[in-house]
Amino acid sequence: MARLTSIILFSVMLSACAAPSPSAQSPGGGQPQVSTPAAPKIMVAAISEDPKNLWDGINGGGGSGAREIGHLVNQYLAILKVDGTPEPRLLAELPSVDKGTWNINADGTMEVTYKLRSGVTWHDGTPFSADDVVFSWRVGKDAAIPNGNQSAVRLIKDVVAVDPQTAVMSWSATYPFADRLEHRELYPLPAHILGDAYANAKEAFTSQPYFNDEYIGLGPFKLAKWDHGSSIDLVANDAYFLGRPKLDRMRIMFITDPNTVLANLRAGGLNIFFPPGGPRYEGYQPLKDEWASNKRGQILNESVRWTMAEIQKSALAQPADLTDARVRQALLMAINRPELAQTVYGADGQAADSWLHPRLAYYAQIKDTIAQYPYDARRAQAQLAEVGWTPGPDGVLQKGGQRFQIDLTYTSDAATANIVRDNWKAIGVDTSLSELTPFQLRDAQARASYTGGDITSNPLGGLSAVRRFASEQTPTAANRYAGTNRGSFSNPDWDSIGERMRFAVVDDERIQLEGQLLRVFSANLPGLPLYFELQSVPVTGITGVQPIVGVAHTGNIMHTPDAHLWDVGP
Secondary structure, eight states, X not given: OHHHHHHHHHHHHHHHTTOOEEOSOOTTSSSOOEEOOOOOOEEEEEXXXXXXXXXXXXXXXXXXXXXXXXXXXXXXXXXEOTTSOEEESSBSSOOOTTTTSEEXXXXXOEEEEEEBOTTOBOTTSOBOOHHHHHHHHHHHHOTTSOOSOOTTGGGEEEEEEEETTEEEEEESSOOTTGGGOOTTTOOOOOHHHHHHHHHHOGGGGGGSGGGTTXXXXXXXEEEEEEETTTEEEEEEOTTOTTOOOSOSEEEEXXXXXXXXXHHHHHHTXXXXXXXXXXXXXXXXXXXXXXXXXXXXXEEEEXXXXXXXXXXXXXXXXXXXXXXXXXXXXXXXXXXXXXXXXXXXHGGGOOBOSSSOOTTSTTHHHHGGGSOOOOOOHHHHHHHHHHHTOEEOTTSOEEETTEEXXXXXXXXXXXXXXXXXXXHHHHTTOXXXXXXXXXXXXXXXXXXXXXXXXXXXXXXXXXXXXXXXXXXXXXXXXXXXXXXXXXXXXXXXXXXXXXXXXXXXXXXXXXXXXXXXXXXXHHHHOSEEEXXXXXXXXXXXXXXXXXXXXXXXXXXXXXXXXXXXXXXXXX
């Protein structure tokens, strides 16, 4: 409860900053009037870890809501609203074919003109300009910078600052989302602060204090203090280009214990917890019932990701037959996914066959391309026997004297890991469980070095799946283990279809390509789909937070792009 006490004390301390002060004597000669300045509007949020830095691309992924902070302290050319539609931010308007600012050539190359919004300044008062766009592109695409978000910037051949408010990008290929570059495509960096460091000490570029303690961004809030291991304090940016935030101050607590999160929410010392991490769906249910009766808050339930067991397919795989798609298919058939989904989410649980959620508008068009692997333990055993794995004296499968032993890693989802282990044990697979620590989650090499399976999740949507399992996203020493394809899936059809899908401008063409991609996925199973994740977001004492209902082309929609409109409230 020490952390709970610190949060409450923080709120009391900040409220005390607004102490009454006497005014001049009243005009009528009576007693001096006392004016009471309005108390500062303070919001306390929490995530499940202390992030390394505030640039998502070099942060190595991880299981916390740290990405939300990026939209509080920085802004992007465009943002995605909660329904997935784009909105210009640093741009005055989105580039448009009709307006002549987005030109697609016959050979697939493009020239896109980006008109910047006027009056935008960095937190230190320096105007944001097209020179910053050019600098951000150079750094973002540089192979020497361990940026895991290079898929879009590598397609840009050149960027020219025509004038302070205009940048023109020459693209080497068609990119259907060039009009809405957001946080995982082009991360704005201040040339006036980082230019010399990039030119003179590139090898140490991402380790400098700018990316944490000395951060200067474009967002509605400014970094005031980073108490490493405890919290980040933010203050309102009076010069924010969309207007000063309604909240005056914000504290982001780092709370690893789910029970502490719940206690803080009940006590009123915490207004919101940004997932993932923290309490799971079932942990929020008692609080949801309490708030339903006392009207003190609400639990927003969102389905934005799918959970899978990503199987290792590199030379690290143990046993080596994990590289055989037939073995992965058998492992999937051995898991009672409907029961697993209901165990995790009750009546709200929904088993997944892929990343394609039934609520997506185009689901009916391509759902039949997904191969089905219904729960069938006997069929799973028979298929493993075809590969040479048969029960030994103790019931554990063996082949050539080797036992079928697999290590299954997970983060905070012990319930899912235990159920998968038990299902696999029932067919003769000896499974050990290893929980990843927060340190391991931030160690890119460690994340990519598992030998068996990893219980993990990925955003919904085909474009996010393309990126997740692309060969170019395989973590290696050469790319400083920055890729997302930690299971080392490699398939030329996947890469080819994925490339065409990423460049398809017409929606119907992209949908049909996603159907082809689903066929490759179903046959090869780079990840074993388990269920659609329900993400719970508790909100109390603030207004303006909206649930996510769309799918992003880059994989992640944030809650915080409109945080400047949030306010204190019931």
